[in-house]
Amino acid sequence: MREHRYAVGQLVKYSESGGRGRYWPDASDPAWAGSYEITNLLPAGSYEPSYEIHDAEQSYYWVVGEGQLCEDPSRVISHSTGEFFLLWAKMNVAMTRELQPTWTSFVSAMEAELSRKNHENHQLRQDLEMMRRREIEGAL
Incomplete structure (x- = not known):
């Protein structure tokens, strides 16, 4: 089973169609919706880890696959x-x-x-x- 790429509390962008096979999708693409917070790490589904995400504006919680998420570039911190x-x-x-x-x-x-x-x-x-x-x- 693959490890989760994202952590609880991390802000991500969501797209129903996902990254179309790209490891680092273009988060500036309008298909990627606003920021969501990861609230729970779920076991891998059929082939990828799953997450519970929360949209604070709409009070919705969704379960999505890792391929439907990408890091929110507006929230990325620089690394050494x-x-x-x-x-x-x-x-x-x-x-x-x-x-x-x-x-x-x-x-x-x-x-x-x-x-x-x-x-x-x-x-x-x-x-x-x-x-x-x-x-x-x-x-x-």
Whole structure:
């Protein structure tokens, strides 16, 4: 049985359709409803842990699967590098069953992610520059 990703008292966002298979869904997507508080950790259902969540505005309690939740980014606190490594190691063990994630593999994973983000940002800057040029040329 998988461990619960979220803890009692943690604020999360909820979507009936869930994250569509993404481990870190885009919580800015309007499909993700307002903040809910996790009030109880329930045993895993057919394939994922379940939670009881509470909507303070409507006084409702719902039972939902982990795939229907994501962390509320407006409530996320920053973590130290050590805390981030421990979180990454825990997730890595859960996903890959590699029992000894190492600092070296963590650094490699972070370098790959930073490289990917740099490439995305570079592409975005190029696209914005091209759009700006077209706008200027269209105004002339």
